[in-house]
Amino acid sequence: MKLYKLFSFQAKNALKTLALVLILLDVLVANAQQNEDTSVIWKKMEAVLKSMKTPVFPNKTYSIINYGAKSSSTFDNTLSIKKAIQDCSKNGGGTVLIPKGTYFTRPIHLESNVNLHLEDGAELLFSANPKDFPLVHTTFEGTECMNYSPLIYANNKTNVAVTGKGTINGQASNDNWWSWCGKDTYGWKEGMPKQQKDIEILMSMAEKGIEVKNRIFGDNHYLRPNFVEFFECTNVLIKDINVINAPFWVLHPMKSTNVIVDGVNINSHGPNNDGCDPEYSKNVNIKNCTFNTGDDCIAIKAGRDADGRRVGIKSENIIVQNCKMFDGHGGVTIGSEMSAGVSNVYVENCVMNSPNLDVAIRLKTNSKRGGLIENFYVRNIEIGEVNEAVLKVDMFYNVHGNQEGSFIPRIENISLENVKVKYGGKFSILALGRKDSKIKNITLNNVLIEKVNTPFSIENVENLKFINTYINGALANTTGM
Template sequence: MIKFLAFLSLLALPGLAVAQQSALPPVKTTSFRADTFSIAKYGAVADALTSNTGAFQKAIDECSQKGGGVVLVPRGQWLTGPIEMRSNVNLHVAAGALIQFSDNRADYKLHKTNWEGLDAVRNQALIYGKNLENVAITGQGILDGAGEAWWMVQKGRSTEGEWKQLVASGGFLNEKQDRWYPSAQSLKGTTVKEAGVLTEEKSEIKDFEEIKDYLRPDFLVLDQCKRLLFEGVTFQNSPAWTVHPMRSEDVIVRNINVLNGPYTPNTDALDLESCKNGIVEGCTFSAGDDAICIKSGRNEQGRKRAMPTENFIIRNCKVYRGHGGFVIGSEMSGGARNLYVSNITMIGTDIGLRFKTTRGRGGVVENIFIQDIDMKDIPGEAILFDMYYMIKDPTPQVAGSKERPVSPAKPVDESTPQFRKIQIRNVTCNGAKTGIMVRGLPEMAIKDISIENAVLQSEKGLVCIEADNISLKNVTLLPTSTDPVMEVHNSQNITLDNVKYAPGATVLLRVSGADKAKNVRLVNTDVSKAKQPLELGENVKKKAVVVSKR
C-alpha cells in the first residue's frame, strides 16, 4: 500500500524528471491504534485559566505506555505549558479546540539542542520529542504559541499608537530607543555574539541563564524521529521557528496552516532540517521569516553531520508572507538533493524562489526540480541564487560606470558551497525588484541552472554573475528598467533562447568580465526590437558572444 501511495504521488507531478522521481524511496506512513485518551479525563479544564500541562503530559505518556493511540483535545480553550510527545501517539486537536501555550517564560526550561544548524542552548520547544517513532499532530483545531511574550518589536514597523502602548506596558528599549524587548534578559542577549551557541567556554546550561529570555523556543521540534505526520491543524504566533522536523525521516506535512505576523522575528513556517523522505502538500503559510525552508546544518558542524535534506515532494501550497517562498539555505552545509517542488503560489513574499549560502558553509545543493510557480507583489527577487548571503555586494557598480569591479577569488576547499543541477519551469511573476538574479563566487560559479517557460514582470530583468551553464528558454522578461534587460558578468556557457521583451529596450544584453566571458549565446530572439541588441564590456572579445538573429 505504501509503495502504491508513493507511485500516485509521482504521477501528480507531470513533466518533472520522471525517471529521477520514480527512484525516490516510498514514504513510510504513520499508523495508530483506535484507543482514545481524552485530556479531559486526565483533569484538563477548558476555561483558558487552568494550566493543563500535567493533564496533557499524563494523557500522552499513558497513551504511549499502553501501546499508542489518539490523545484527544476536545473543543474548548486549553491552557498549557510545554509538552513532550511520545512514540505511537497521535495528538488530535479537534475542530473548535484551541491549545493556548503559556505566555509565562518561566514555564519553559533551557536545554541543549540544535538551532540554526549549530549545537546550542535554547528554551525547550512548545512541543518536543527526540528519538521517537510513529508520531502525529492532526485535526482541525488551533495551536497558539503566545509568541508575543518573546518577540522583539521594531519601532519602524509599528504605528505610533501601537509603539506608545507597547512602551507603556513595560519591557526594555535598546540604546537607540527603536527596539522594544519584553525583558532585561531578552535585551542583554543582543549584546552577546553567537548567543546560545555551545562552545568550550560556554558548555553548560547554567552559562546561558542570564540571557534565557533571548533564546526563544521553536514551536515544534521532533529530532531524530521516524514516521511523522502533521495534518490539518493551524500553528500560529510561534516564538521562533514553527514546524521543525530535524534529523528525521518519513515526514508528511499535509493541509496545515502556519500564521505568524509579518514582522515577527525568525518565525519560519516550515524548516525541514537534515530530513529524509517526505511529502509537503496542501499547506498555507504566512510568516515573519522564510516559509518553506530546506536546511541541513551550518558550517563545520553541518558538514560533519553530513545529513542532507533529500527525497521530498513539495506541492500545492500557498505562501502569503515571508522572507522567501521556497528557500534552500543558508544553513545547508550538509547539502540538499532530490527535491521536487510544484504548484506553489506566493503573494507578497520578500523573495520568491530563494537559494542562499555564503563562504564557510560548504555543502552541495543539487538535483532540484521546480515547476508551476506563480508569484505576485515580490519586493525583492522572483528567482534568486546568492552565494553572498548577509554580505555586502562584492562587485557593486560605481555610479555612472557600467563595469563591475574585480572580486578576488579565494581557495576552494570543503567550506566552499555549491549550487548545481537545478531545473525551473512554468513560472509567472507579477511584480518584483529583479526577475532573475544569479550571483556565484569567483572561485565557485553557480552551475547547470535551467529556467524554461517564464513570464516575469519586474524592475530589473536578468542579472547573472559568476555562473556557468545557465540556460533561459522561452522566458519573457518585462523589466521597467531596460538598460540592460539582461546583464551577464564573469560567466560562461550562457544560453538565452527565445527571450521575449517589450519593444524599445535600451540594451537587450550586456556582457562584461573580460577574463571569464565565454560562449554567451543569444539565439532565436528578435533583437530588432531593442535600440541596442548587444553591449560588450571593457576588453570583452566579440567572439565571446554569439547573437543569432531570428
C-alpha cells in the first residue's frame, strides 16, 4: 500500500510537471509565433522602402533673381518664379533657387524634373487674396472638385520636389482663410461667409455623380485651398522645409506614388490644419518630421463616400518613421475620409507628447464611408501625454450631420508593440465596433500605459490580445471584457 501511495504521489507530481511544461511550451510557442509574425510584418515594410527611390535632379540651378524676382513682402514675384520653373523643366530639369530673403507670390505650379529649393533664410510669402487663386482640379475633404489652386501645386508631374531650410508661409489667419470654417475662435462673426453650405453642395454633387469638371467652386465660394498638393504625381520629395499658417490641409499627396516627406517642420494651428494627408496614394514615407498642428498630425485618407467609391484607389504602404507629434487631434490617424480603403500602415520610432494631443493612434469611419482599414502596425513609440485615448477606433464617427448609411465599414489587424505611455488620458483603448461588423484583431504586445483614468471602453471587438502589457501597473488581460 505504501508503494502504491508513493507511486500515486509521484505520478501526480509527474502529471503536474508535465502540465506545467505543456503550458510553458504553449507560452513559448505563442511568443515565438508573435515574434515571427511581427518580423514578417516589418520585413514587408523594409521591402517597400527598398523599392522607393529619392528623386535626383540635374546639376543646374535657376535662381529666381535672374528672372526679375525681388526680396519684398509686397512685390509680386509670381511671374519670375513661373519663368524659372518653365525654363528649368524645358531644359531637362534642375533646381529653381529661392535665395535668402522674403518673396511674395501667388500660387506656384511646379513642372516635372524641378526641385523648388528654398535657401536657409528664404521665405515664400503667399497671397491670402482668393482672387489670386485660379481654379484647378483639386479636392476638398476627400471629394474632388474645381476649386482654388493649392498654394504649391503639381498636377500629373514626375520627379518633382520642394526642399531646403527655408519657410513657406501661407499667411492664413483669422483675418482671411480661417474664418471660413464658421467658428468664432477663428475670426468668424455673424453675417460673414462660411464653408458649410458649399460643403453640402459638393457632397450632393458627388452623391449624384456629377462630373468633377462641373463641380465648380472658387470665386464666391468658401472651400479653403490645400497648401502643398501633388496631384497624380510620381517620385515626389518634400524635404527640410518649414511650413506655417496654412489655409487648410498642409501637405497633400493625392493619387501619387513614391512620395518621400523628410525632415519637414510644420507649425500651423488653423482649422483643419492636418499636417500630412496622403490620399489615394501608394508607397509614402513620412520621416524625421515635426508636427504641431490644428488638426491631425498625419491623417491617411482615401476619398469620401460616393466620391471615394467612384475613384476606388486605396491608400497603401504608408510608412511613418522618427517623427515628433505635439499639438493635434490625433498623432497618426486614418479617416474619416477612407471610402476606397487603407492598407498596410507602419509607424515606428516616434514620439508624441502634448496635453493638446487628443489621441495617439486613431481610426475613424462610419456607415456612409464604408471601406476597409487593414494592417495598421505600430512599434517603438514613446507617448508623454494624450488627452482622450492612446488607441481610438470608431465606426460611428459623426461629422456634418447624419452619418448613417448602408456601406458597412471593416477594420482589422491593429498591432501596438513596444509602446510606453506616461499619461494615458481618459482611456487606454476606446474601440467602438458594430454588431454587424466587429473590429477584428487588436494586439498590444509589450505595452506600458500609466496614469489612465479608465483602462478600456470596448464594444464589438473580436480577438483582442494583450501580451506582456501593463495598464496602471496591472497586467492587462481580456477577462470580463
